[in-house]
Amino acid sequence: GESVGLHLPTLSVQEGDNSIINCAYSNSASDYFIWYKQESGKGPQFIIDIRSNMDKRQGQRVTVLLNKTVKHLSLQIAATQPGDSAVYFCAETGGYSTLTFGKGTMLLVSP
Amino acid sequence: KAGVTQTPRYLIKTRGQQVTLSCSPISGHRSVSWYQQTPGQGLQFLFEYFSETQRNKGNFPGRFSGRQFSNSRSEMNVSTLELGDSALYLCASSLPAGGHNEQFFGPGTRLTVL
Numbered sequence: 001g002e003s004v005g006l007h008l009p010t011l012s013v014q015e016g017d018n019s020i021i022n023c024a025y026s027n028s029a030s031d032y033f034i035w036y037k038q039e040s041g042k043g044p045q046f047i048i049d050i051r052s053n054m055d056k057r058q059g060q061r062v063t064v065l066l067n068k069t070v071k072h073l074s075l076q077i078a079a080t081q082p083g084d085s086a087v088y089f090c091a092e093t094g095g096y097s098t099l100t101f102g103k104g105t106m107l108l109v110s111p
Numbered sequence: 112k113a114g115v116t117q118t119p120r121y122l123i124k125t126r127g128q129q130v131t132l133s134c135s136p137i138s139g140h141r142s143v144s145w146y147q148q149t150p151g152q153g154l155q156f157l158f159e160y161f162s163e164t165q166r167n168k169g170n171f172p173g174r175f176s177g178r179q180f181s182n183s184r185s186e187m188n189v190s191t192l193e194l195g196d197s198a199l200y201l202c203a204s205s206l207p208a209g210g211h212n213e214q215f216f217g218p219g220t221r222l223t224v225l
Contacts, residue, residue, distance in 0.1 A: 036216075041218070043115070043201050043203070043218050043219050044154070044203075046213050091154075098156055098159060098169075099146075099156060101153055101154035103153050
């Protein structure tokens with residue numbers, strides 16, 4: 001499969017644990033921040049997004065936190081499952097369809 | 112509803128050649144964006160097309176070009192291939208209108224330049 005995981009920081013957790021993946025962004029003017037999940041051999045898949053005027057948003061088993069003061073974004077995954085194993089990317093956008101991606105974090109979930 | 116499709120899935124070329132990659136967006140999506148993904152540089156924006164017009168362009172040399180057809184299908188072309196062009200090329204489509212719209216990615220085309 002595609003070697004998207006090379007040179008990436010890795011987070012290893014046990015099944016059932018909560019996972020926290022962090023991301024630092026650069027553009028204070030970005031309107032939206034998005035988390036994507038990329039499994040081997042597939043394109044990135046949208047997980048959740050948050051608008052810049054919010055600091056927290058919850059989805060199913062996932063929560064995104066935005067700290068604009070320190071330009072930090074995090075993704076919390078509750079009760080992590082083996083199927084959550086993938087590379088996770090944060091992305092920011094100032095509008096339209098131009099995404100600026102972070103470097104990515106590989107999440108490995110052990111049964 | 113069918114997802115974003117990209118053809119071919121795998122491609123091997125030699126330095127100096129040129130290549131054309133194709134992307135069919137989700138039905139009804141009029142914006143198509145292209146990204147290059149490499150282990151070293153990660154995901155980088157190439158360009159975005161909307162209604163057959165290039166709306167945004169990333170920081171890539173002129174060897175990289177693209178176009179969009181009236182049915183929203185898009186192609187990207189890389190001329191005079193270099194070894195560093197080896198990458199996964201991803202296409203994403205989204206609904207029209209301005210502002211933030213969720214982008215749906217295809218599986219990518221894996222280009223290897225020898």
